[in-house]
Amino acid sequence: xxxxxxxxxxxxxxxxxxxxxxxxxxxxxxxxxxxxxxxxxxxxxxxxxxxxxxxxxxxxxxxxxxxxxxxxxxxxxxxxxxxxxxxxxxxxxxxxxxxxxxxxxxxxxxxxxxxxxxxxxxxxxxxxxxxxxxxxxxxxxxxxxxxxxxxxxxxxxxxxxxxxxxxxxxxxxxxxxxxxxxxxxxxxxxxxxxxxxxxxxxxxxxxxxxxxxxxxxxxxxxxxxxxxxxxxxxxxxxxxxxxxxxxxxxxxxxxxxxxxxxxxxxxxxxxxxxxxxxxxxxxxxxxxxxxxxxxxxxxxxxxxxxxxxxxxxxxxxxxxxxxxxxxxxxxxxxxxxxxxxxxxxxxxxxxxxxxxxxxxxxx
Amino acid sequence: xxxxxxxxxxxxxxxxxxxxxxxxxxxxxxxxxxxxxxxxxxxxxxxxxxxxxxxxxxxxxxxxxxxxxxxxxxxxxxxxxxxxxxxxxxxxxxxxxxxxxxxxxxxxxxxxxxxxxxxxxxxxxxxxxxxxxxxxxxxxxxxxxxxxxxxxxxxxxxxxxxxxxxxxxxxxxxxxxxxxxxxxxxxxxxxxxxxxxxxxxxxxxxxxxxxxxxxxxxxxxxxxxxxxxxxxxxxxxxxxxxxxxxxxxxxxxxxxxxxxxxxxxxxxxxxxxxxxxxxxxxxxxxxxxxxxxxxxxxxxxxxxxxxxxxxxxxxxxxxxxxxxxxxxxxxxxxxxxxxxxxxxxxxxxxxxxxxxxxxxxxx
DNA sequence: CTGTTAGCGCATTCAG
DNA sequence: CTGAATGCGCTAACAG
Numbered sequence: 001x002x003x004x005x006x007x008x009x010x011x012x013x014x015x016x017x018x019x020x021x022x023x024x025x026x027x028x029x030x031x032x033x034x035x036x037x038x039x040x041x042x043x044x045x046x047x048x049x050x051x052x053x054x055x056x057x058x059x060x061x062x063x064x065x066x067x068x069x070x071x072x073x074x075x076x077x078x079x080x081x082x083x084x085x086x087x088x089x090x091x092x093x094x095x096x097x098x099x100x101x102x103x104x105x106x107x108x109x110x111x112x113x114x115x116x117x118x119x120x121x122x123x124x125x126x127x128x129x130x131x132x133x134x135x136x137x138x139x140x141x142x143x144x145x146x147x148x149x150x151x152x153x154x155x156x157x158x159x160x161x162x163x164x165x166x167x168x169x170x171x172x173x174x175x176x177x178x179x180x181x182x183x184x185x186x187x188x189x190x191x192x193x194x195x196x197x198x199x200x201x202x203x204x205x206x207x208x209x210x211x212x213x214x215x216x217x218x219x220x221x222x223x224x225x226x227x228x229x230x231x232x233x234x235x236x237x238x239x240x241x242x243x244x245x246x247x248x249x250x251x252x253x254x255x256x257x258x259x260x261x262x263x264x265x266x267x268x269x270x271x272x273x274x275x276x277x278x279x280x281x282x283x284x285x286x287x288x289x290x291x292x293x294x295x296x297x298x299x300x301x302x303x304x305x306x307x308x309x310x311x312x313x314x315x316x317x318x319x320x321x322x323x324x325x326x327x328x329x330x331x332x333x334x335x336x337x338x339x340x341x342x343x344x345x346x347x348x349x350x351x352x353x354x355x356x357x358x359x360x361x362x363x
Numbered sequence: 364x365x366x367x368x369x370x371x372x373x374x375x376x377x378x379x380x381x382x383x384x385x386x387x388x389x390x391x392x393x394x395x396x397x398x399x400x401x402x403x404x405x406x407x408x409x410x411x412x413x414x415x416x417x418x419x420x421x422x423x424x425x426x427x428x429x430x431x432x433x434x435x436x437x438x439x440x441x442x443x444x445x446x447x448x449x450x451x452x453x454x455x456x457x458x459x460x461x462x463x464x465x466x467x468x469x470x471x472x473x474x475x476x477x478x479x480x481x482x483x484x485x486x487x488x489x490x491x492x493x494x495x496x497x498x499x500x501x502x503x504x505x506x507x508x509x510x511x512x513x514x515x516x517x518x519x520x521x522x523x524x525x526x527x528x529x530x531x532x533x534x535x536x537x538x539x540x541x542x543x544x545x546x547x548x549x550x551x552x553x554x555x556x557x558x559x560x561x562x563x564x565x566x567x568x569x570x571x572x573x574x575x576x577x578x579x580x581x582x583x584x585x586x587x588x589x590x591x592x593x594x595x596x597x598x599x600x601x602x603x604x605x606x607x608x609x610x611x612x613x614x615x616x617x618x619x620x621x622x623x624x625x626x627x628x629x630x631x632x633x634x635x636x637x638x639x640x641x642x643x644x645x646x647x648x649x650x651x652x653x654x655x656x657x658x659x660x661x662x663x664x665x666x667x668x669x670x671x672x673x674x675x676x677x678x679x680x681x682x683x684x685x686x687x688x689x690x691x692x693x694x695x696x697x698x699x700x701x702x703x704x705x706x707x708x709x710x711x712x713x714x715x716x717x718x719x720x721x722x723x724x725x726x
Numbered sequence: 727c728t729g730t731t732a733g734c735g736c737a738t739t740c741a742g
Numbered sequence: 743c744t745g746a747a748t749g750c751g752c753t754a755a756c757a758g
Contacts, residue, residue, distance in 0.1 A: 027751055038729040043753055053727060073500045075751035078441040079734060085480070085501075093466035094677075096459050103456035106483050110494075115501060117448070118481040120469050131473075137436045138448075138478060274664045298659070301637045303666030314457075390735055401745040406737060416743065438735035442750060 026067040035063035046071060077139055085115040086324065087135035090146040091123045097267065097294055097313050098146060101169065104317025105144060112325050114141070125152040129159075136163060142324045147172045149211045157333070164327035168320035170213040171339075178327070178337040180320040184214050184293075187309035187344035188221030190362075191291045192263060194307075194346065196229050198353040200261040200289060204234040204252060206245065206273055207265035215265045218293055222263060234259060245272035246279055253280070253288075261289035261352075267296055274302060290351040300359060305349035310361075312342050389430040398426035409434060440502055448478040449687065450498035453509040454486045460630065460657055460676050461509060464532065467680025468507060475688050477504070488515040492522075499526060505687045510535045512574045520696070527690035531683035533576040534702075541690070541700040543683040547577050547656075550672035550707035551584030553725075554654045555626060557670075557709065559592050561716045563624040563652060567597040567615060569608065569636055570628035578628045581656055585626055597622060608635035609642055616643070616651075624652035624715075630659055637665060653714040663722060668712035673724075675705055 032039045037056060044050045045060040052060075063069070077083035088105050090098045102118060109116045117135060121128035128148050132155060135143055142164040147153050156174040157165070168180040195203050205222045207215050219235055226233045234252075239245050252259055264270040270292035277284060284290045284304055292299075295310035319340060327333070348360040395402045400419060407413045408423045415423075426432070440446035451468050453461045465481065472479045480498060484491035491511050495518060498506055505527040510516050519537040520528070531543040558566050568585045570578050582598055589596045597615075602608050615622055627633040633655035640647060647653050647667055655662075658673035682703060690696070711723040 028753095029751080039751090040730080040753075041728060044728085047753085049753090051727070056728085070496075070500055072441075072751055074437065074441045074446070074502050075734095076753085078437045078736095078750090079752050079754090081753075083437070093456075093469065094459065094463045096457065096462065099459065099462035099465075100457045102462075102481075103483060106456065106481060110482070115480050115482065115497065117478050118465075118469060119473070119478065120466060133433075134478065137433055139437050271660060271664070274661070278664065296661070297634060298637070298661050298665060301634070301641065301666070302661060302664045391737095392735080402735090403737080403745060404743090407744090410737085412737090414743070419744085435735055438750095439737080441734090441752095442736050442738085444737075 025072070026069045028069070028071070031060065031063045031067055031069045034067060035059045082141050082328075083139045084113060085117055085138070085140050086321075086328075087132070087138075087140040087143040088116050088118045088145070089121055089128055089131050089135075089143065090118075091121050091148055093118075093120055095267070096296060097311070098169075100313035101146065101317035101320075104314040105321045108318055108321035108325070114325075121148050123148045125149060125154055129154040132159065136160065142166075142328045144168065144320055144324055145172070146170060147213075149209070150213045151211050162333050164324055164333060166320050166324045166327070166337075168316055174337075176335055176337050178323055178334065178339075180316055180323065180340045180342065182311045182316060182342045183344045184217035185221035185224070187311075187346070188218035188263070188293060189225040190221075190346055191293075191307070191309050191352075192222045192225035193229075194348070195261045195263070195289060195291060195352060196225065196231070198261070198289060201231055202234065202257055202259040203231070203261040203263060204236060204259040205263045205265070206236045206239050206248065206269055208237075208239065208269055210237045218265055239269055239272060242272045242275040245269070246276035249273065249276045249280060249282075253282070259288065261285075261291070264290075264292045267292070267294045270294070270306070270308075284351050285353040289353050295347055299347070300349060302351075304351050305359065307349045307352035307354065308347050310345045310347050312344070316342055388435070389432045391432070391434070394423065394426045394430055394432045397430060398422045445504050445691075446502045447476060448480055448501070448503050449684075449691075450495070450501075450503040450506040451479050451481045451508070452484055452491055452494050452498075452506065453481075454484050454511055456481075456483055458630070459659060460674070461532075463676035464509065464680035464683075467677040468684045471681055471684035471688070477688075484511050486511045488512060488517055492517040495522065499523065505529075505691045507531065507683055507687055508535070509533060510576075512572070513576045514574050525696050527687055527696060529683050529687045529690070529700075531679055537700075539698055539700050541686055541697065541702075543679055543686065543703045543705065545674045545679060545705045546707045547580035548584035548587070550674070550709070551581035551626070551656060552588045553584075553709055554656075554670070554672050554715075555585045555588035556592075557711070558624045558626070558652060558654060558715060559588065559594070561624070561652060564594055565597065565620055565622040566594070566624040566626060567599060567622040568626045568628070569599045569602050569611065569632055571600075571602065571632055573600045581628055602632055602635060605635045605638040608632070609639035612636065612639045612645075613643060616645070622651065624648075624654070627653075627655045630655070630657045633657070633669070633671075647714050648716040652716050658710055662710070663712065665714075667714050668722065670712045670715035670717065671710050673708045673710050675707070679705055 028039045028042050031042045041052060042060050044052050045057050093099055106116050119131045125148050145167050146169045147155055147167050153172055155172050157176045166178040171179045210216055223233050236248055239248060264273050282288050292306055292308045295308045299306040299308055346362040348354045348356060391402045391405050395405045404415060405423050407415050408420050456462055469479050482494045488511050508530050509532045510518055510530050516535055518535050520539045529541040534542045573579055586596050599611055627636050645651050655669055655671045658671045662669040662671055709725040711717045711719060
């Protein structure tokens with residue numbers, strides 16, 4: 001019974017002795033042996049968690065450099081420390097808006113010495129849930145999420161235990177989760193007002209699924225502006241393809257009092273409607289004025305250049321990530337979450353009827 | 364000396380006994396105890412690595428379900444197994460082309476039960492190198508990379524040891540690394556030929572940094588087509604802003620024999636030139652015909668709709684990821700890497716001078 | 727200031 | 743077919 005421990009260390013020592021230059025990643029005890037100290041000292045030098053005499057510190061550092069030792073992240077994480085990784089769940093990556101958010105997140109994460117595990121939910125609450133769970137299995141230190149359809153979201157504080165979570169772009173039912181949003185309703189309302197100022201009375205709102213938070217918030221802003229002006233609203237939801245946009249628009253334009261302006265709920269629908277407009281031979285803005293939600297790189301070069309509400313995608317990613325790292329650093333899980341709302345800008349180009357040669361940005 | 368082992372197991376057992384319902388993730392030994400078997404049996408049931416009698420398997424499974432046990436990924440990875448994660452390094456995420464690649468990669472990874480750790484290099488070889496190293500520290504099972512500027516890339520087989528790597532979109536100096544590319548030169552050549560068929564003799568090629576593989580490969584295709592037609596080439600590199608594009612174009616157009624057509628090296632430059640063209644009041648295609656490399660969502664709605672070479676972004680991501688998973692499954696690190704080249708398509712719209720109402724795609 | 731001991735959760739030995 | 747022992751690399755908790 002007294003033997004095993006002895007036998008163990010002997011065999012271990014021999015193994016090390018026999019294969020000192022073996023091609024194997026150096027471990028902390030390799031460093032310790034070379035520096036003639038205990039592993040704890042090495043650990044302390046690395047983490048700076050306790051004071052070590054300058055002299056030994058140098059010896060250890062030399063050994064580290066000589067061996068090109070790098071601590072094993074996995075072992076550290078396994079030991080119950082931070083994993084120095086966060087999870088990022090978003091619907092799609094091929095949507096430039098989401099991609100910009102993701103870019104900002106990876107950038108902030110690097111600044112904090114963190115890695116990010118990224119995954120797509122395809123707007124499916126089940127996938128989203130499964131991926132969140134998977135990330136928790138991987139012991140991420142925090143999770144950032146652009147939630148899928150809010151009504152069916154299974155994301156809740158309880159799932160995450162004491163792991164911080166922040167939702168952005170869209171909220172989550174659980175109010176104890178931190179959230180970063182943009183002024184969806186306000187942006188939508190202001191652009192609607194702008195169209196009204198151009199003299200439009202019949203403005204239609206064409207949108208994607210109503211079950212998406214952003215879409216319905218933007219609808220609310222549109223409705224508010226219309227009602228305040230004593231105008232009737234004319235919303236159309238579930239426009240999910242260019243063909244559908246064409247059908248819808250055709251029908252609308254044949255109406256007794258056809259719309260003279262259209263507002264789209266997001267880039268995807270903007271694209272559909274742009275296609276429909278072109279196929280129907282409608283001229284913008286004379287036949288139909290046009291304003292969209294969400295700016296994109298080439299909005300300036302469509303014909304005519306597009307007036308849009310611009311959301312600060314990267315800014316939102318940055319703010320959300322910083323908030324998460326704040327929570328991680330403090331080790332706190334708030335009982336009532338923060339709710340940060342970022343301002344949007346209106347970019348006036350020519351599709352709304354403005355005559356500006358260059359875009360005009362209103363804050 | 365004989366005591367500690369005994370004391371150890373006693374204290375461990377007591378701890379478990381005292382806190383059987385403690386809020387703590389269940390471990391394999393919790394499951395084993397509940398099922399009345401050894402941990403190894405549980406392990407075997409989980410991995411299916413060895414045969415277990417049907418009866419015990421059921422007991423174990425029941426215990427797993429009851430405890431909602433999920434194996435600890437970190438412990439597994441730490442133990443020297445697969446980490447079931449891959450790394451993905453790319454220049455930017457806000458470039459829709461790269462984002463589409465990334466989307467495909469995450470999708471394929473999920474199909475394989477893998478997580479992906481994503482990071483951006485900002486086209487900086489040093490950052491790229493550091494991030495690759497970081498991923499290796501995290502014991503990823505494989506790495507996918509869209510390399511930054513090839514001339515300065517520090518990525519090599521030796522860095523990765525026996526961890527599989529595949530480069531895509533752009534190659535890496537080390538020929539032993541698997542690579543997935545698209546027909547850059549061929550696509551560029553064909554679109555140049557198309558412009559020549561439209562009767563153009565003076566075609567200029569406006570490009571981003573020459574040190575990017577894709578850009579210079581596309582230049583080669585352009586040059587080849589021009590030379591074959593006995594025409595003089597007229598390339599311009601390092602066009603890095605809209606202002607620069609405007610200056611360049613202005614100068615060119617004031618020349619004795621101004622270009623009648625322009626080819627751009629990628630979406631970014633397409634954007635710059637589009638802006639310059641608009642500011643200079645040039646009409647496309649009558650004053651200047653236009654063709655770009657890389658299709659984008661709204662290319663159909665620019666004025667006029669843009670003729671482009673379309674690269675299969677998602678397809679490339681998928682192929683690269685599948686190749687990587689193949690390597691991981693086989694556990695092999697090839698001595699000479701594969702080199703897969705994916706075909707591109709030419710999308711004829713109207714900026715080249717074609718009169719098609721709808722885009723025509725040539726394979 | 728420094729070293730020793732112990733164990734995180736799992737899977738690879740090697741005995742039954 | 744099954745189980746007990748062992749250690750992956752690291753660090754918290756305690757010695758010294």
